[in-house]
Amino acid sequence: MESSDKNIRVPTRYLSKLSAVMLWLLLIILPAMAGKIIFSAAIGMEKQLENSRIRQKLSIELQKYSTVLDPREWLRNALHSKKFDELVTRLYEGKPVLEDYKKHPFLGQMPDFTESTSTDVEKFSQYFQSFVGIRPDVLLVMGKDGTDCGWQLSQTFKTQQSDEKIRQNLAQAWQVLSMRLASQSNSLQPGGKLFADELELSKILGIFDTVSTGLKIAAEHFSTHTNAEIFVSLFPVPDNNGRFDRRFVLAAVSITSLNPEFMLKKACKSLTNMVLEHSFGHTKQQLLPFYSEEDGKLSLIGSTPESFRKLAWKHIQSGKQPLAIKVSEKKLSGFFRNKISTANMSLLLYVMIATWIMAGIRIGRFRSFQRIDRLVAAGLFAAILMPLSGATWLGICYLNTRKHLEAENTINWMQNTLYTRDSAIKLQLARNVLFRNLFATIIADMPPSEIKDLNRRLGFLAPESNGVIKPKSVQLTSKIESYVIYHPELDDIIGVNNHRSKISETPHLFFGSPAREALLQLGAMNHIAPDKVRQMINKTQYTMGFLDNVIDNKLVSKVFAEEKSSVLNTVSIRREQLTAAFWKGPANSIKGISILHTTNSSWHTDFYKMLKAGMVKQQYSYNGYRIFFHIFLRHSYNSRQLSEQYKHSQAPENFALGGIRELAEALCSFGDTARINNLDAAPPHLICAGPAANGDVWVMAIAEPENSATLLSGTGLLVCLVFLAILTSLVLARGLSLVLLRPISAFEEAVSEMGRQNFNFSLQIKNGDEFDQLGDSFNNFSRKLYEKAKLSQLVSRNVLDAISSADGQTLKPGGSRVEASILFADLRGFTTIAEQNPPEAVVSMLNDYFSLMAECIERHGGLIDKLIGDAIQAVFYAHENDNCAECAVKAGLEMRISLSAFNNQRKAQGLFTIDNGVGICTGSVICGRVGSEYGMLDATISGSLVNRAANLESLSKHGVSSKVFIDEATS
Numbered sequence: 001m002e003s004s005d006k007n008i009r010v011p012t013r014y015l016s017k018l019s020a021v022m023l024w025l026l027l028i029i030l031p032a033m034a035g036k037i038i039f040s041a042a043i044g045m046e047k048q049l050e051n052s053r054i055r056q057k058l059s060i061e062l063q064k065y066s067t068v069l070d071p072r073e074w075l076r077n078a079l080h081s082k083k084f085d086e087l088v089t090r091l092y093e094g095k096p097v098l099e100d101y102k103k104h105p106f107l108g109q110m111p112d113f114t115e116s117t118s119t120d121v122e123k124f125s126q127y128f129q130s131f132v133g134i135r136p137d138v139l140l141v142m143g144k145d146g147t148d149c150g151w152q153l154s155q156t157f158k159t160q161q162s163d164e165k166i167r168q169n170l171a172q173a174w175q176v177l178s179m180r181l182a183s184q185s186n187s188l189q190p191g192g193k194l195f196a197d198e199l200e201l202s203k204i205l206g207i208f209d210t211v212s213t214g215l216k217i218a219a220e221h222f223s224t225h226t227n228a229e230i231f232v233s234l235f236p237v238p239d240n241n242g243r244f245d246r247r248f249v250l251a252a253v254s255i256t257s258l259n260p261e262f263m264l265k266k267a268c269k270s271l272t273n274m275v276l277e278h279s280f281g282h283t284k285q286q287l288l289p290f291y292s293e294e295d296g297k298l299s300l301i302g303s304t305p306e307s308f309r310k311l312a313w314k315h316i317q318s319g320k321q322p323l324a325i326k327v328s329e330k331k332l333s334g335f336f337r338n339k340i341s342t343a344n345m346s347l348l349l350y351v352m353i354a355t356w357i358m359a360g361i362r363i364g365r366f367r368s369f370q371r372i373d374r375l376v377a378a379g380l381f382a383a384i385l386m387p388l389s390g391a392t393w394l395g396i397c398y399l400n401t402r403k404h405l406e407a408e409n410t411i412n413w414m415q416n417t418l419y420t421r422d423s424a425i426k427l428q429l430a431r432n433v434l435f436r437n438l439f440a441t442i443i444a445d446m447p448p449s450e451i452k453d454l455n456r457r458l459g460f461l462a463p464e465s466n467g468v469i470k471p472k473s474v475q476l477t478s479k480i481e482s483y484v485i486y487h488p489e490l491d492d493i494i495g496v497n498n499h500r501s502k503i504s505e506t507p508h509l510f511f512g513s514p515a516r517e518a519l520l521q522l523g524a525m526n527h528i529a530p531d532k533v534r535q536m537i538n539k540t541q542y543t544m545g546f547l548d549n550v551i552d553n554k555l556v557s558k559v560f561a562e563e564k565s566s567v568l569n570t571v572s573i574r575r576e577q578l579t580a581a582f583w584k585g586p587a588n589s590i591k592g593i594s595i596l597h598t599t600n601s602s603w604h605t606d607f608y609k610m611l612k613a614g615m616v617k618q619q620y621s622y623n624g625y626r627i628f629f630h631i632f633l634r635h636s637y638n639s640r641q642l643s644e645q646y647k648h649s650q651a652p653e654n655f656a657l658g659g660i661r662e663l664a665e666a667l668c669s670f671g672d673t674a675r676i677n678n679l680d681a682a683p684p685h686l687i688c689a690g691p692a693a694n695g696d697v698w699v700m701a702i703a704e705p706e707n708s709a710t711l712l713s714g715t716g717l718l719v720c721l722v723f724l725a726i727l728t729s730l731v732l733a734r735g736l737s738l739v740l741l742r743p744i745s746a747f748e749e750a751v752s753e754m755g756r757q758n759f760n761f762s763l764q765i766k767n768g769d770e771f772d773q774l775g776d777s778f779n780n781f782s783r784k785l786y787e788k789a790k791l792s793q794l795v796s797r798n799v800l801d802a803i804s805s806a807d808g809q810t811l812k813p814g815g816s817r818v819e820a821s822i823l824f825a826d827l828r829g830f831t832t833i834a835e836q837n838p839p840e841a842v843v844s845m846l847n848d849y850f851s852l853m854a855e856c857i858e859r860h861g862g863l864i865d866k867l868i869g870d871a872i873q874a875v876f877y878a879h880e881n882d883n884c885a886e887c888a889v890k891a892g893l894e895m896r897i898s899l900s901a902f903n904n905q906r907k908a909q910g911l912f913t914i915d916n917g918v919g920i921c922t923g924s925v926i927c928g929r930v931g932s933e934y935g936m937l938d939a940t941i942s943g944s945l946v947n948r949a950a951n952l953e954s955l956s957k958h959g960v961s962s963k964v965f966i967d968e969a970t971s
Contacts, residue, residue, distance in 0.1 A: 075132065
């Protein structure tokens with residue numbers, strides 16, 4: 001037994017001399033430690049609350065990508081369209097803009113087209129690519145003369161027109177544009193807003209509508225060349241004298257050509273700020289969004305918007321992982337670090353000042369405190385100060401946390417109530433559909449003579465009319481935008497509401513031919529003259545053939561299949577619906593078809609009446625909050641903007657939050673939902689917003705506390721916490737008498753040494769009381785732990801059990817017979833392996849091999865008795881296992897499986913592989929101590945069973961289906 005290398009002694013001072021130290025520990029150190037724990041808990045609670053706010057902020061930031069990654073909006077942002085629009089407005093007003101033009105991020109460095117046209121076209125294409133990530137699919141340079149014109153077309157947009165024809169068209173387009181600039185007006189007649197040779201330019205772009213002469217960025221069209229959207233931008237190129245008609249550049253980009261990774265890179269860069277960092281990459285994470293924390297900084301990994309994922313699908317098809325967006329804190333906020341540092345410094349300063357005062361009292365510097373009552377008062381104050389401060393802070397944090405939890409509950413309620421607003425609006429939409437169906441039923445019963453006069457009677461316009469006719473039915477015109485009627489005996493009848501200059505071409509253009517075909521197939525033309533029917537068929541087939549590449553057959557089928565149901569018009573860029581109805585005659589025969597065309601605002605007049613009448617509730621009181629629901633109509637063309645008829649409700653005048661429209665615009669542009677907790681703002685409020693009525697409406701709920709005093713409803717709990725702190729301090733003062741427990745510090749140090757795995761020490765109490773006996777027991781315990789710790793590194797468990805035996809024969813030879821299963825495993829060709837490989841590699845392999853096999857054996861209740869070179873001798877005791885033979889067999893099979901995986905791993909690393917065999921026998925063995933009574937001893941198992949297991953192992957090398965051999969008793 002080694003001698004102790006450390007003696008722990010209690011200072012041999014009198015009890016009265018140690019009382020000051022005990023008081024210092026109990027009244028200063030321990031309260032300071034308690035205060036630190038409470039402060040840490042309070043700071044941790046605040047940190048959790050702040051993390052919740054940051055998570056909300058990250059979520060809002062992620063929602064911005066639904067707008068930022070919209071192809072048209074992204075292109076406008078990439079080319080700095082906002083500043084461009086301001087320049088164009090001032091340009092049409094005749095104001096000087098040349099200096100601002102040169103400062104524009106995109107226009108200012110654009111090629112000035114002073115070199116050859118082909119060179120400048122190539123320069124502009126490369127310059128455009130630096131901003132957008134791709135070259136324009138269509139690039140047209142328009143000049144006064146044909147020699148000033150140039151173009152560059154991608155393979156998809158190659159045209160059959162001759163070069164001379166293209167130059168002529170571009171020169172004509174320049175004439176129109178220069179005349180418009182000369183007029184210094186953006187309010188022109190319809191003809192002045194279109195190119196003179198509009199069809200030729202439209203053919204190049206593959207669009208049916210016309211390109212506007214207005215200078216703009218990313219005007220959206222549909223191109224038949226790509227069967228996708230195309231974005232057309234028109235820029236002026238000025239000369240040094242400030243004239244902006246020297247050149248005009250038209251650059252068009254197809255949505256199918258956009259580079260998703262470039263778009264993400266630019267979007268992330270634009271959204272990164274001082275607080276949050278935006279990045280993107282590929283992810284294998286399936287469940288998104290996903291929050292993570294690295295070095296105390298929160299991050300949110302989210303998927304890209306649905307529309308963008310379709311755009312980026314070609315990356316996934318090429319074998320890459322899906323693109324994802326990561327929003328994270330740019331740097332760890334110093335707020336909590338400062339709080340922790342401040343709390344630690346305060347505690348340290350408190351301990352130093354309190355120790356200095358106590359030392360001064362002890363040596364007699366502060367004689368006024370020498371009286372016992374003052375000493376006790378000072379001690380109580382020292383004991384209460386830190387716990388009381390921490391408890392107060394923790395109570396405040398609890399109240400704040402509870403306040404925000406109640407706020408989240410309120411936001412959840414607001415979101416659920418928002419769904420009821422959605423149901424109310426959808427109900428009104430259903431009423432409008434019913435109204436349109438009734439209208440279709442009424443006109444279906446009209447004779448042809450009355451149908452001819454329908455537009456005049458209803459106050460609608462014929463498409464060729466330019467006059468303004470006052471509607472005779474305001475209720476009808478508020479519910480129907482336009483209609484088309486197809487009747488075998490009449491020409492197509494088109495009625496248009498008077499607030500539009502012309503009807504949308506969608507119903508008539510895309511549904512005319514299918515409607516006539518349906519009338520023919522349903523027998524509505526059986527009574528018509530064959531010549532007229534043949535003429536109608538020829539017209540229908542010609543039109544259908546012409547529109548075969550652009551017509552949306554799914555939409556046509558859906559409109560006719562879902563008769564009298566409102567169907568979203570996916571062909572139009574407006575938010576509008578189509579409702580078709582078949583006119584039935586006698587015996588359910590079909591005599592005509594009507595298609596009604598409405599916008600997303602067709603319901604708002606009637607719904608406003610419902611709001612005004614109080615049929616739809618908007619103001620609520622819930623959970624101590626006053627809540628008001630604002631209802632907005634989304635823009636017909638841009639779902640991320642609100643219509644001018646934005647609000648069909650009036651908030652009470654005393655509702656504190658202002659700028660409702662601006663706030664709703666911002667939230668709508670960010671994404672589809674918003675949950676914002678602004679209780680720390682002035683005034684405090686909560687916001688919950690989201691779409692309704694299939695996205696046609698934006699509903700925003702705002703909640704304000706009805707009484708801020710209710711947020712302090714937990715004051716009673718705070719008082720209880722303070723009282724508990726004071727009571728604890730009084731108990732602590734009462735415990736000053738426990739200074740008699742002087743040796744506790746020695747035991748604490750001993751336990752600390754044991755915690756550091758240092759068992760080689762001896763407690764020397766020598767106090768003359770029960771602590772002496774406890775110290776002796778502690779020393780005896782530590783000695784056994786020390787011995788066991790040393791032996792456990794060298795011997796098997798059999799040896800440890802023998803040493804720990806309490807039978808008095810610990811160190812004498814002997815043993816007992818027990819039932820067990822013996823497992824013997826040996827490596828094949830180990831001598832050859834040792835000769836062919838470096839010793840370091842062999843030892844490394846053995847260490848890994850033994851570790852792996854030991855896990856398999858111990859997992860099934862066995863223990864390793866010996867390691868004999870490269871062999872393993874293990875035992876499975878019957879008294880420790882329900883079925884020792886079964887456990888041994890399972891262990892042997894698992895050893896073989898684990899060895900296979902072990903070899904596969906080594907093969908992958910370019911290392912040599914190994915093989916082994918296993919032999920298992922079951923029976924009785926001698927378990928005990930073997931050796932000289934006064935010499936070397938070994939605790940092991942012995943008997944013929946061990947030899948049989950070794951023999952079976954040597955025979956296992958002949959095994960075919962298995963390398964695990966067992967005897968009959970084991971089976």
